[in-house]
Amino acid sequence: MEDLKRTPLYDEHVALGAKMVSFAGWEMPVQYSGIIEEHRAVRERVGIFDVCHMSEFRLFGFEAKDALQRIVTNDLDKVDALGHALYTVMCDEDGGIVDDLIVYHTGDLEYLVIANAANHDTDWDWISSHVPDTVEAVDESDRTGLIAVQGPDALRVIAELAGDGFEPPARFTIAEARLGGIPVLLARTGYTGEDGVEVVCHASNAVAIWRLLLSFPEVQPCGLGARDTLRLEMGYALYGSDMDRGVDPISAGLGWTVALDKGDFIGRDAIARIRQEGPKRRLVGLVVEDGVPRHGYPVLHGATEVGKVASGTFSPSLRTGIATAYVPVELSSLGTELGVAIRRKVSRAVVVKPPFVTGTSLSKTAS
Amino acid sequence: MYPSDLKYDREHEWVRLDGDVATIGITDYAQDQLGEVVYVDLPSVGDEVSAGESFGEIESVKSVSELFSPVSGEVVEVNAALADAPETVNASPYEDGWMIKVRVADPATALDGLMSAEEYEAFVSEEA
Incomplete structure (x- = not known):
């Protein structure tokens, strides 16, 4: 597997006895103790997932919002308030889904996009070629770590690490915090159906945060196997299985992410036609x-x-x-x-x- | 490490012969490789199985594997408990996790060509 990329947490997985597999060009843990055991830990307590392989793109500039509005199907007006997050897809001119992603309004004139690892190159080419020169688009995937902390007890664990006076971000928002003193962004989002956060950090701090989380005996490391069973129980779509370039968001059951009335965006005419005619x-x-x-x-x-x-x-x-x-x-x-x-x-x-x-x-x- | 009263095949099934009835299951090594078993598809009583051929399937969350019969004969009993509790195969591969019982034509030769516990252990360590 020498051609596969490794996340900053690779050595942690090996030390924990994870079974490693090839996934989207990455060498990732599919399970540690067992998929069902990990699945249950997330449904009943709290599990953590290495999702450092995912893509992070940052867009900055006065025209960042307008540029993203043309790229994604959902309406960024919904996340005008700082810190708010939006699930959306982006489509080609035929309405074919290029990827699904979450857009976080992280700052003034600034948006963070988190997208699938498997589509990293396609997404980056697509986004960077569709933003004007006045918008600074940065691929931050390599230097960004991402750890999902999910389960009914996830917020309690995060609160203990964040210290006194911690207020968790509201559902589908993102906020700065410190975990054990390490600066992070906490996104109250996830892919399991459980409450929890996704911890965005500098890649060099991923190991320290992973170990802080595992210092809680109730925290179970979870692999891609449990991530898949958890997300499918919720009916959350997976790019490459439930959707791809050959399918439009209406047929994929993602019509709720398409804001036809927000103004023009890539794929709008095709999607409007499909919605009118019915898939x-x-x-x-x-x-x-x-x-x-x-x-x-x-x-x-x-x-x-x-x-x-x-x-x-x-x-x-x-x-x-x-x-x-x-x-x-x-x-x-x-x-x-x-x-x-x-x-x-x-x-x-x-x-x-x-x-x-x-x-x-x-x-x-x-x- | 592997029960010495059993015989083994290269597909990681074990067989125990009592008179002319062979009880068949999968080895501890096989269940460990599979991970948590979630579904076992077994033949019906009265079906014929043949040595070296598939008699059913076993699935974990991530994978599906064929079950191969180490002997030939007629299925006389099926472990119905596995339908509701397939994870028994993980917990007790040699006892409660047995899969089928087969009546063999000639008990004297039915286990010819199968491995002893020592031979199987050597076989597994080569494969690992």
Whole structure:
């Protein structure tokens, strides 16, 4: 795996006995003690994830907001207040999704974009080629560390490290803080369905923060395996599985991130047309009776193949198979009975509306 | 390290012969490699299985593997408890985590060609 990139936390993972795998050009931990155990730790207590591989871009300048408005589908007016964060996608002229990302309004005239590791080069080319020279765009991925701290006890752990007088940032906002004296940004965002933060820091401080977090006995290091089961239980889309350049945000169930009335942006006409005509296919959730559905498995209606599994896994919380799949709109209504071909057998599958799992700590947090 | 009363195949199944009935499961090494087992797909009573051929599948969160039968014969019993508690394979691979029982035609030769515990241990250490 010598060609793979390593995060600043690589040696920590190896020392913890993590099973390392190749992911999007990075050598990443897929699990430490076990995916289900790590999954449960996040649902019940607190888990931490190395997400240093993700991309961070910073845009600064008087025209930074207008430039980003043209790039992303959601409306940055929603995050005019400093510290506010916005989930959005960015699309090409045909409405195809280039990536999904979170835009944080980190300062006056300044925005921080956090996007998928797998799309780093594409995203950077796309963003830097679509901002005017008056906007300073900086790729800060290499020098930025990112650690997700997620679970019902996450904020208590963060508060202990942050010290007296700490006020956690509100849901979907970002704020400066110090953890054990180290300056960080705390983003009250995540990808697990649990309450918690994502700690943005200088890459050189990632190890110190990781160790501070692990000094709490209730904190479980978690790998990409649990990250995937946690996010899929919530129905959170994963780029490359649930969406890609070949699909538009309406079909992907991300129509709520598209603000057609905000003014022009890349892909607006194409997306407006799809919204008006209605998508032909739609991403649905499936609860699968037997076996574990996985990416690419055929989805059947009767004996006819009508789609393929986009994301699929075993849900540790529900103890059953769950999946997402693009199916024809006429087969996308809740309760529709479909099948998933799991090698020799066809397992019954029922269309449901994600999240698959409800009642998590996040759902109890006011947004 | 591996129970000496069992025989082993190269696909990491074990077999225990009582009279003409062979009990089959996967080894501790196999369950450890797989990680937490979440689904076991087994044949039905009355099905025929053949030595060296797939008789079912076992899935962890991240992967799926075929189960290969170390012997040939008719399935006479299936561990139904694994449907609700597949993680038993992790907790007790040689006892409660057994998978199927197969009636073999000739108990005298049914285990020919399989490995002893010592041979299997050497085989695993080469593979690791």
